Amino acid sequence: MPASRRAVLALPALAAPVVVQAQPAWPDRPVRIIVSFPGGSTPDIAARAVATHLQQVFGQPFVIDNRAGGGGTIGAEAAARATDGHTLGVTIGGPGSIAKILNPGLAYDPVTDLQPVSLLARMPFVLAVNPNVPVRNVAELIAYARANPGKLNYGSVGAGSTGHMLVAEMAARHRLDMTHIPFRSVPQSVTEIVAGRIELMAAAAGAVLGQARGGQVRALAVSGDARMAQLPDVPLLTEAGEPGAGIYAWIGLFAPTNMPADRVARISQEAGRALSNPETGRTLEAAGFEPLGTPPALLQALIQSEVAHWGPIIRRLNIRPES
Known part of the structure; x- marks a missing residue:
């Protein structure tokens, strides 16, 4: 065997032993x-x-x-x-x-x-209206908004919130003339729809469950992939032909x-x-x-x-x- 080959084979034996350092435990502080x-x-x-x-x-x-x-x-x-x-x-x-x-x-x-x-x-989100709005499902809401351009105000907890975008996209898709009213908090927006100062909103379900059960708002549809156990009679947005799965x-x-x-x-x-x-x-x-x-x-x-x-x-x- 050539000397150079013997030298290469001998290198592992001559190398210093590899020291494996234990990783510090995590967490080691708050x-x-x-x-x-x-x-x-x-x-x-x-x-x-x-x-x-x-x-x-x-x-x-x-x-x-x-x-x-x-x-x-x-x-x-x-x-x-x-x-x-x-x-x-x-x-x-x-x-x-x-x-x-x-x-x-x-x-x-x-x-x-x-x-x-x-x-x-x-x-999920609940698409809800004040009970004075004469609609009982999504199709009726779209027809009513189309027949009353500029008369419906919808609330949210701020521009760019999911509730805002859900209704804004619906309005754009159906060419509805509705006005967005942003509020600073969920309780404020719910207070306004119950009082009738806004007509509709898409709210995270927990914000309006009590009001929907008590008749203070009317739930028209819910987003998501399955009906809510708490609102079993309220259809999905997808059942009404609207996007809503996964939202x-x-x-x-x-x-x-x-x-x-x-x-x-x-x-x-x-x-x-x-x-x-x-x-x-x-x-x-x-x-x-x-x-x-x-x-x-x-x-x-x-x-x-x-x-x-x-x-x-x-x-x-x-x-x-x-x-």
Whole structure:
């Protein structure tokens, strides 16, 4: 054997032994969960349920940090920008999916700057009218709006919110002349439709369940893939021939994109266990949500579907948060 060949074969024996360093345990200090909405909100309730479980599993405090404002974008951006390896975020659809499409000047992009961990919960939207509006289904609403151009006002919790876009797209598709009235909060918008100062709105189901059951508003249809157990007689938008499948209000758990995939998978698994707790489930169901706690891929798929569905509508109707 040539000397050069013998030298190459001998190299492994001469090399220093490889030292495998043990990875430090995670977490090795408290973990922040930045919630994009105030304490007591449904995203906050879901986040606290998850935090309690994660604290028990990992043996470190999981501390809720409420950062409300900007329609949820302030807290979502703070979570996206975290570099300490010990920060998670809880936000909703919009700041967690299409915020950059709505506001190109936004300092973060949820699609590229946030890593999905788990879809914690979801609820459909209810298309509702004040009982004085003489319609009982979606077809009658469209016919009435067409016969009364400019006379119907529809409310939402802000331009670019899902409820706004759902009705705006319907109006554009059927060439209906209706006026959008944005409000600062869900309770304010519900108060206005009950009082009759606006005629209709698409609201996250939990916001109007009590009013729909009590006859203060009339539910015409719900979005989503299946009828609501709480409103079994109210048809789906798709049953009325309108787009509505897959359209939900939702709460998601996210991580910065620099968090390792194996860590994300473990957190996601434990979040699912937290959401399977019967007490947590009852709390979320009372607010109108369906508790889930899914793997990351399902939240990723939801985000992609929202971008694909709402992106062209936002651009076509030139919807902006300030509009």
